[in-house]
Amino acid sequence: MAHPRKSEEDKYKKMSISFEPEQLKQLISYCEREERTASWVIRKALSEWLEKHDS
Template sequence: MARPRKESGEKCMRKDVSFEPEQYQKLIAYCQKEERSISWVIRKALEVFLCSDT
């Protein structure tokens, strides 16, 4: 059974991001350790960064 279609304002946006090699290796290691996708980790990190009061 197919998933219901999302409205255009609810769809995830797809963007390209560049990483320095060391950052990318740390990201991959973290994702493997936590058993999470790169997209999930980046979304959560942005949520924390954008919601911080600092």
């Protein structure tokens, strides 16, 4: 059965970001160990950071 289509406002948005070489190496290593995508890890980390710093 097909998934219902998401509204335009509910779709993920793409963005290009840059990493220091060591950060990227660590991110890839973490993603491989945890079997997660880089997008998932970055969204999770950003969500936690915003929760802590957004007042």
